[in-house]
Amino acid sequence: MHKKVKRKMWMSLIILFMAGGGYWFVTRSNPNMCHRAGDVLDVLDGVAIHYNGGIHATHGRNRTPDGYNIGIRYQCVEFIKRYFWERHKHRMPDSYGHAKDFFDPQLPDGGWNARRAMVQHVNGGGTKPAKGDLVVFRPWLFNRYGHVAIVASVSNNTVEIAQQNPGPWGKTRTSYPLVCTENHWFIEHPRLLGWLRLPATKT
Template sequence: MKKNLFITLIISALGALTFFFYERSQAPSRVYEIGESLDSLNHVVVYYNGGMGNVSGRNTSPDGYNIGLKYQCVEFVKRYYYEHYKHKMPNAYGNAIDFFDKRLVDGQLNAERDLIQYTNPSKSKPKVGDLIIMDATFSNEYGHVVIVSKVTTDEVEIIQQNAGNPDHPRDVFDLDFDEGNWEIDNGRILGWLRMRKSDGL
């Protein structure tokens, strides 16, 4: 009995130490100010949000288009599409997870976003500028949405806002090609959305 208790205490201690060092590795290297510029893609800036659930008001365009809650992940991707592509989504609201319509098959038009939707895996390789939608988790029911900033034969780089550690607004995922399908190697990724003109539609 005492032996089992001892083993349980050792396992608990190791778990606590692992969590402690993981949290320290995720901690920012310095203090950031809310609204501080962290990175940019095509001159569209990624801002620091101050915390995953923080909201600093709503960002709207001069003509009244809802860009999103500052400085959430949705606000960045919609601001990028509005400023870089002059694109307005027919449905200007919703959380990140709402961007992906699970009823659609690979390559169909997502009418609410006026973007072509691809599933993960897909017949279509991700392209720079695509939106990648990530599923909800136990600690984040709203999902996450990012922009593809670079693509190689075996990797996809993304840029994101409100991802956690502000030291790292970019991340890289492995990209696999198997039996005619492209798959981004991350279990949370539902798929990606693309401007219609990119496919010549």
């Protein structure tokens, strides 16, 4: 009986090791041979969306000529910061942080997010999302850093986002249902925290 238990333990360890190795390969390499890192997959408002490979793959840091930090190529954060820089010349006071750090859970709906110099709205709050907003997703089991994207279009019942680094086979555009109940707007996604918007003087 003791030998059987030890055998099961070893088998479990081997399976865990193989699963961990597979996860590392998929998230840090390029398992999709149809693209190479840096390939332009899409364009939103004149700003390119690049292919990254595995979601944790990195390709050096992108900075403006005067040193402002855009982010790690070609992560999701790099795209949204490059979008606001190229479109609006917007510099975030805090130019670092993971995707999850872009949403401050301590702020009220419509509060000022000083780290990003943007107005923050809670998913389910009183402000309808608009084209060009920055949406933030909470972390989950397979991505502890969270995710960020840009609102590409909005209708009365749908929000389309544009995103970089959704995974080797992920799509750059994804749509979610938009529901308004008693003047509260909710994008139906279980991990979507809310959206940030430039102040009117910057748009």
